[in-house]
Amino acid sequence: MPDSQTSNQTRIPPLTDLSADVPFDPPVRSTGHMLRNRVAMTPGHRAYSFPVVDSTGEETWKTLTWGQVGAQASEVAAGLISLDVQPEDRVTIACTTRYEWALADYGIVYAAAATVTVYPTTLAEDVCFIIDDSDSRVVFVEDAGQLAKLSGLRDRIPKVHTVVVLDDTVPADADASWVISMEELRRRGRDRLSTHPGEIDARIDSTDLDDLATLIYTSGTTGRPKGVLLPHRVLVFEVLTLDGTLHRSSPDEMITIDDKQFLWLPLSHVMGKLLLMTPVHIGFETAIDGRVERIVENLPVVRPTFMGSAPRIFEKAYNGVVTKMAEDPGPFGIREKLFHWAGRVGTAVFEADHGDGSTTASRWVRLQARLADRLVFATVRERFGGRIRYFISGSAALNADVSRWFGATGMIILEAYGMTESGGGSCLGTPGGYRTGVIGRPLDGMEVRIADDGEILFRGAGVMDGYHNNPEATAEALDADGWMHTGDIGELDTDGYIRVTGRKKELFKTSNGKYVAPALIEAEFKGLCPVASNLVVIGEGRPYVSALVALDPDALTAWAQRTGVSGDYSRIAADPRTQAMVQGYVDELNGTLNRWEQIKTFRILPRDLTVEDAELTPSLKLRRAPVEAHFAELVEANYD
Structure with missing residues (x-):
């Protein structure tokens, strides 16, 4: 049967009888087992496509089959084993969303080790904490830039004995006893596969549901990151229950091997990780490119x-x-x-x-x-x-x-x-x-x-x-x-x-004793105001609710050109005409709110909120404490 046809021969049948009253006992025991099944069932089916720059400098999309992905993952796994990585040892990945992230993760899975995720934008202090707290011994970094960041922390992460550069851009002055390229890791893997041909299968067969699969540190909106222990049971369950739930709702709603995913989400985030494992179960192709600024441009090309x-x-x-x-x-x-x-x-x-x-x-x-x-x-x-x-x-x-x-x-x-x-x-x-x-x-x-x-x-x-x-x-x-x-x-x-x-932790009470849930108000405003990027609702212990308004630079610039307002972002944001425009949308929002929830005053921020300034998490969630700290004067101005 051709790979492009959907049938139970190309996937484990959806578990439609999952029940909280029945112990979870799936036919696969780990994500490595799931990946090995996928490679065996549909080796010739397209698995990944991703952008590459050819010899002329033009960007094209390269494709790989599941058979090719499986072979590459085996090389990475064997390379890790050659570095003395043992089952459930922690291996960190610090990289943006790209195919090499997926390949490193699949290699870790095949080696029965556990993936630790680090956002490439994570501050150095938190990078040190995550790598040290997780007991990571090997770290994958995306490029020379991430390597430089890690090299500056070397004295603080003594447990790390090897750093692997995913895009192979190892600087000439890098310490060869500490840094290797991804190609070198795979070369070592190929050598080991030739002398230990059954080693990867043995690792997979020895892994079970309760063994650790990944350790994800929450980006957190407050405080130190917490490492969430996710065994293979959780990831296998999530993939199978997603498939089974859609099947139960209607077979026509299922995701099949003929679907195609566009994946740009940070793979250090749990949603990205889940969307990385779902195609392993179902077999569809994933077009992967984490450049957020290229999402709209990529969609008509990828056609997901x-x-x-x-x-x-x-x-x-x-x-x-x-x-x-x-x-x-x-x-x-x-x-x-x-x-x-x-x-x-x-x-x-x-x-x-x-x-x-x-x-x-x-x-x-x-x-x-x-x-x-x-x-x-x-x-x-x-x-x-x-x-x-x-x-x-x-x-x-x-x-x-x-x-x-x-x-x-x-x-x-x-x-x-x-x-x-x-x-x-x-x-x-x-x-x-x-x-x-x-x-x-x-x-x-x-x-x-x-x-x-x-x-x-x-x-x-x-x-x-x-x-x-x-x-x-x-x-x-x-x-x-x-x-x-x-x-x-x-x-x-x-x-x-x-x-x-x-x-629960964001719910606040004004000095008048009224409770306010800010997230719903913020989501409502972003749908009303076409130039809004974020709204930050404030009012804990205050006599009334106020807000900080961050505007989307592209939308604001387009509006300014139509309206005749000139200048850069900060100048446009400070213009009285911008204030009047935003006030109109705030008035519209207030018309949908209870009296005690209504925004009495607001200030437009002189810039948009950013991940780099720790005001947003990498998954674009609002971090209230840093925003209020960075713009404390504007917060107080709302209550003058």
Whole structure:
């Protein structure tokens, strides 16, 4: 049977009988076992494509089959074994999202070692802590830049005996006793494979579900990173329950070997790690390129059928389309008017079909929506490659209006909910069971309940073993009955859907005694204001709620050109016309809020928030404490 055909011969049948009452006992015992199965089942099927620069300086996309990936992973694994890496030894990867990250991880999997992840933007102090705390002995770094960063820390990470440079750019003055290239590691691996031909299989066969697969340090919005211990059980469970849940919802909703993923998410993040392992189970091709600035440009080239993302990318894409319409409205504004008409009728139908049942759409509106699809949304879909079946959004709240708009275009966004501590996924909205404003139902095999104080709790095979070297934090997160405390406040309706209403630690009380959940307000604003990058809601112990507003540089520049405002970002942000524009959107936001939640004052920041300044996590979550510290004067100015 050709590899391109989907059948049970190209995958382990989906586990549709996962239950919290039945012990998890899958047919595969580790992620290494899963990868070996994939290579054996579909060696000739395309596994990865990624950008490379050819001899003429042009960028092209190179492809590799599963057979080629498996052979390369074996070389990396054998190379690691030649460095005396033992089962469950920690091996760190510090690299942006690229094929070499995946290859290093698969090599670690084959060697039965455990992957430790480090964001390349991580501050030096935290890099030292992660490498030392994890007891890592080998570190993969992306390039000479990352190597220089690590070399400066060498005296503080004495356990590390080898550093491997993934892109092979080893400086001539590098210490050859400490630094080798990826090609050198693979050469050593090839030599070892020739003398120890059954070693990789033996490593895989000796690995079981409860052995450590990965140690992911939470990027954290506050405090020192915590190392989350994820055994193979968690990753195998997550992949199989995702597949089984989609199969149970409808076989037509399953991801198959004929799908194609575009993967740009940081692989040091648990969602990226999950999306790295899902193709190993199912066998589809992954186009991988972590350059965030190239996402929109890559989509029509890659033509994926699905993509996982943080909400900010969807919000930015939506605001980009709105901005483009305003820049080029067409003769008499017809193009812009047509766009907004399509949005109104399309979202009306989408909400009627996927909402809570409180709205309906007449035959006339549905007829208009079909026309809008041909005239407007077909073109929008082509800009995303023309083949998207659905997107998956996670890591933060997604604005409901943005979600409805994408649904109206025919590119539904499934909201996923999970944490590093739960392997990346605990809940998922499915296409057939989609509802706006909720995070779906728990994945098969995950138990959920709401505690007396409103906190969402989970229990199941997808829950971590605990925090590395941190029994106090483990005891706080996992109770005696195995329930994981998420720290999120939510509601569970009679149909099993979960709605997150706030973050327990972020919930604050004004001096008037009123509680405010800032995340939902912030998500709402980013959908309303097309030039917004972030909103930071403030008010703990204060007489009223205020905010800091960060604007998207590209959208702000385009707006300024249309409006006649000149200057760089900081000058445009300080212009009274910008203040008036933002005030209009704040007023619109306030109209949807309770009186005590309304934003009384705000300040526009002189620059956008960045990962480099530790104001955003690498997965683009807001870090409140650094933002408030960096802009303390503006915070106080809100209360003068």
